Amino acid sequence: MSLWTWLFPRLPAVYSSPLSREQAVQALRATTARGNITATGTIAGSVDADRVLLYHRRAMRNSFKPHFRGRFVASTQGCELRGVFAPPLLVIVFLSFWIGFCLLGTVVSVLQLGQQSSLQMATAIPGLVMAGFGVGLVRLGQHLSAEDPAILSRVIRQALQSPSA
Incomplete structure (x- = not known):
């Protein structure tokens, strides 16, 4: 492992869904907090078909926490959300x-x-x-947000499983 990947890890992720691309976008958008500054313990960010940016919001600010960046891709079984967990580019x-x-x-x-x-x-x-x-x-920032990818993954999987989600 190089120093760069140790310091700024990137974890690729793929989430399959039986939903169509449009339904998956709507389902994930419904579970994402947007513009609610006081919300804690929620998933926040923006969800569009071509660009998804999600992060786990906590009471304590942590600029080093991983964000999920990805996009929806149509597949034969519905769609897939493909992306990566990585620190913010800034x-x-x-x-x-x-x-x-x-x-x-x-x-x-x-x-x-x-x-x-x-x-x-x-x-x-x-x-x-x-x-x-x-x-x-x-x-230290990575240690404090070590469980964020698992939390985000759980929410993403739940949102993309069925039309009722």
């Missing part, structure tokens, strides 16, 4: 820059000292600590 971009600039700053400051090896370790510490803080923050 989080990936921000932390890539954060960690990259911390490490770049560390390398530049160490190289500027040249042969003064006694100070090289001291100049490396702040950048490494900041990069480590970024990695730790991501891992």
Whole structure:
């Protein structure tokens, strides 16, 4: 496993449904909270035939929690919802820059000292600590939302099973 996949895991998922594509969109949309800021413990996001974005809403904000991004595809048995559980793109971009600039700053400051090896370790510490803080923050956020894919999967499966759902 590479550092990138360890830090920003992507979990593919496919949900089959006997419903038609339009019925499945309506069923999943009916179970999704939209615009209800005070709701907790619910599934929120947007559901369209071409784009589905869902996340588990909690009382505690967690920007590092996985979101489900996918789309509906027609199949011979009805339809399938194909997608992936992954952190939001903004989080990936921000932390890539954060960690990259911390490490770049560390390398530049160490190289500027040249042969003064006694100070090289001291100049490396702040950048490494900041990069480590970024990695730790991501891992803590992932730990706090570890059950979110299972919760989302359960709700998605229930919504896509029958027209009465």
